[in-house]
Amino acid sequence: MFIKPLDKRIIAVTGHYGSGKTEFSVSLANLLAKEGDREYPRLALVDLDIANPYFRSRERKEELETLGIRVIGSAYDCEITAELPALSAAARGPLEDEGCRVIVDFGGNDAGALVLHQFRKYFQMDQHLMLAVVNASRAETRTIEGAMEHLAAIEYATGLPLDGLINNCHLLRETDADDVTRGHRFCEELGRKLALPVYCDCYPAPLVKAEDLHDIGPWAMPLGLYMRPSWLDKY
Template sequence: MNDHIIRPFLKRILIVTGHYGSGKTEFSVSLALRLARETERPYPRLAVVDLDIVNPYFRSRERMQLLEDAGVRVYGSIYKTEITAELPELAADVRAPLEDKGCRVIIDAGGNDSGAKVLNQFKKYYAPEETAVIAVLNFNRFETRDTDSAIAHVRAIEAVSGLTVEGIVNNTHLLRETTAETVLRGHRLSKEFCEKTGKTLWCDCYPEQLVSRTALAAIDGYLMPLGLYMRPTWLDR
């Protein structure tokens, strides 16, 4: 198992889609912090663009201070970190990192196909040679409970956005009840998903505070450790 960031994540623009509750924001934040620690960077700047403004659940801009302390600029809603006032309106500077060829960008797109609609207004920036689209899947969500429902979900995102999802990320979890078997089950379903669609399983995620990497030795692909940055502990009490 390799510890480096795998090749698809090295494209300049990475669009992260997925159903709400899939953990796409946790993935986006964890990936950004991991990339910020890389000593050799093909792009000198790093940014997260939070486009989760339609039915937002957890939002990467809620961790703006954490990200910016690590050297990651955060763009998105006009309300920045304000969570008591939420309107689907983006700040004027949201295009800046997309236009900056020296900036690697992680786009945290809105949940499901409705959230994916927001991507359309920035299509001119999604040059195929520097843009990758992934879908984060949690097979413990009802809407993506099996491979057929997950396929329908991904196809709906593609239909609305006009973009092709190149690969998927297995982030099957049960919040703080996640075990190694939870992740391994998601891995098996993700492989089945890829066999049916021809898409690529880019990585399997696991919460490093809850699951040991050695317990996932049966997975021969890339393992992505996730923090627990987005969910406050008081929600699980």
């Protein structure tokens, strides 16, 4: 396992857009699908992000489904491109199913996180973890104060306290191993202020080699750059 043990059934992933929460959610789903889980024979990835109508990937959905992951939500579907604040009722299925491990990827800001309210009852049964992905290179979350303000806004909007942080300090394809270290220090300090553990340090596997990582925590999670079309980096 590349991440501090996840001892709860539902893993809710939040973070600013650009934090990399969708890349993290997809990579985590891949990891859990490959490892298998006796306690939870089924695995679902539920995307509840209504804040971003762009950058959706049906290809990802097909790939994930071949791994046996049930995928629900707009980020993986190209048909719905209107900005309707509507979510599929199918999202409730995995949340109700006690034999299903669920990764919930939700809104990029407090407004996006608000949608989680209708699913609140599933988050009041001590069966979930709320993890926030933090990118210390994002303009608005690159200071401790900025990140605290942002995380507080998400907690306020959802009414749910966070359980841990995920370091994903990155500058897309310009990321290097030092960025990961810088992000780790940042998240450690942020975690001390908020009394939250750091669940893992993410690094972009196509750009940074695991052996080049230094001065980070015990869990290092490789991420793909799945959601971004390659031509966007031809500038």
